[in-house]
Structures are given as structure tokens and as C-alpha cells.
Amino acid sequence: AQTVTQSQPEMSVQEAETVTLSCTYDTSESDYYLFWYKQPPSRQMILVIRQEAYKQQNATENRFSVNFQKAAKSFSLKISDSQLGDAAMYFCALSDSRGTGANSKLTFGKGITLSVRP
Amino acid sequence: NAGVTQTPKFQVLKTGQSMTLQCAQDMNHNSMYWYRQDPGMGLRLIYYSASEGTTDKGEVPNGYNVSRLNKREFSLRLESAAPSQTSVYFCASSARQGPYSNQPQHFGDGTRLSIL
Numbered sequence: 001a002q003t004v005t006q007s008q009p010e011m012s013v014q015e016a017e018t019v020t021l022s023c024t025y026d027t028s029e030s031d032y033y034l035f036w037y038k039q040p041p042s043r044q045m046i047l048v049i050r051q052e053a054y055k056q057q058n059a060t061e062n063r064f065s066v067n068f069q070k071a072a073k074s075f076s077l078k079i080s081d082s083q084l085g086d087a088a089m090y091f092c093a094l095s096d097s098r099g100t101g102a103n104s105k106l107t108f109g110k111g112i113t114l115s116v117r118p
Numbered sequence: 119n120a121g122v123t124q125t126p127k128f129q130v131l132k133t134g135q136s137m138t139l140q141c142a143q144d145m146n147h148n149s150m151y152w153y154r155q156d157p158g159m160g161l162r163l164i165y166y167s168a169s170e171g172t173t174d175k176g177e178v179p180n181g182y183n184v185s186r187l188n189k190r191e192f193s194l195r196l197e198s199a200a201p202s203q204t205s206v207y208f209c210a211s212s213a214r215q216g217p218y219s220n221q222p223q224h225f226g227d228g229t230r231l232s233i234l
Binding site (some may be wrong): 072 | 151153158159160161162163166173174206210222223224225227228
């Protein structure tokens with residue numbers, strides 16, 4: 001069974017500063033995918049960034065980047081130049097890529113609530 | 119761009135009542151999923167459908183049934199609602215590329231369900 005752990009329930013950052021959200025995971029698979037989803041108060045689940053495990057290069061999407069450490073099974077999200085609109089709950093998620101014919105299922109962490117101070 | 123549409127957005131039930139949550143996607147995705155979200159628990163998979171005509175249990179299937187009506191629609195049914203099923207329910211869908219998939223899941227806006 002695969003697991004995803006987000007040990008920090010809450011974090012706070014000053015507007016324009018940088019914050020890093022931590023995530024660790026466990027899986028027996030060698031090929032898998034990692035995602036960060038954002039859930040604002042509107043309750044929508046919005047994909048922020050994704051990382052393929054076979055890629056050594058860390059994914060980046062504008063102000064969002066990840067630090068993927070495969071050996072340590074760590075997948076942290078860095079938000080640069082934090083904005084008020086970044087305030088939300090962030091979920092780390094893991095999906096395997098076994099070719100069973102079934103599409104990959106996501107395992108989510110419990111989430112971290114990020115607040116942004118003006 | 120509708121994406122994934124869930125109905126209803128809110129519902130209150132009494133214990134023992136039955137209800138079907140509806141989900142439809144217009145992205146021609148093969149796979150669809152139902153999750154529940156509870157405080158401090160993240161999202162947990164209830165059932166999924168890898169393709170039209172197939173359904174499989176996820177992590178927390180007890181008390182639920184699903185129907186993949188066609189490629190677009192995937193419904194979740196509570197036959198006899200219990201207070202423990204009070205939650206926010208999300209439907210999601212994703213495409214598939216060959217036997218492996220790295221396509222992210224697209225989520226609906228959720229259904230807040232309260233069972234008294």
C-alpha cells in the first residue's frame with residue numbers, strides 16, 4: 001500500500017515571501033507520479049504541479065516549484081513571491097503507474113492549510 | 119468549459135434515506151473516480167471506473183454503490199444513509215495514455231452531504 005504524509009497541518013507566510021510545504025511518501029513502485037493540488041475556500045481541487053518519478057529534473061510552474069528527492073521519498077512544494085490568493089489547503093498526492101489497464105489511483109495526504117499574511 | 123459537473127451541491131438526508139450523487143464529464147475521459155473528504159483525513163477513494171463498463175472498489179467502499187452509466191456519467195449511491203457518511207464528495211476524471219497514465223485528475227466542485 002502506498003502512503004502520503006503531510007506532517008505540518010498549518011503554515012503561515014508573509015506576502016511576497018517564500019514558503020516550502022513538506023510531503024513524504026512511501027511506495028514499492030519504481031514508476032509513479034506525484035502531484036500537488038490546491039483547494040481554496042471555494043472547495044475546488046486545482047492541480048498546481050506534477051512530477052514524474054523517472055525525471056530527475058524538478059518540475060516548475062511559474063512561482064511554484066518542487067524539490068523531489070526520490071531516495072528520501074520526499075516531495076516538497078516551494079511557493080515563491082507568495083500572494084494572498086495562494087491561501088488555501090494544499091494536498092500532496094501520489095499515483096502509481098502499474099499497467100493493469102486501470103487508470104492510476106491517487107493517494108492523498110491529509111493536507112496543509114496555508115495562510116498568507118498581508 | 120464545464121469539465122466535471124456534480125449535482126447536487128448540497129444535500130441533507132435523514133438516517134436511512136437513499137440518495138444518488140450524479141457526476142458527468144465532457145472531456146471524453148476514460149476514467150472516473152469518487153472520493154470523500156473529511157476534516158483531517160484528506161481525500162479517500164470510494165470507487166473508481168477505469169473505463170466504461172468497469173468499476174472497482176477503492177479505499178472506503180462500504181455503504182456505497184456506483185454505476186458507470188456511459189462514458190460521461192458516473193453516479194454514486196447511498197442505499198441507506200448513515201451519519202458516518204456525512205462528508206464532502208468529489209467526483210474526478212482523467213484521460214489515459216496507453217497502459218500507463220500520468221494524466222492528472224480533474225475534479226468537480228464537490229457535494230456537501232449531511233446526514234442527520
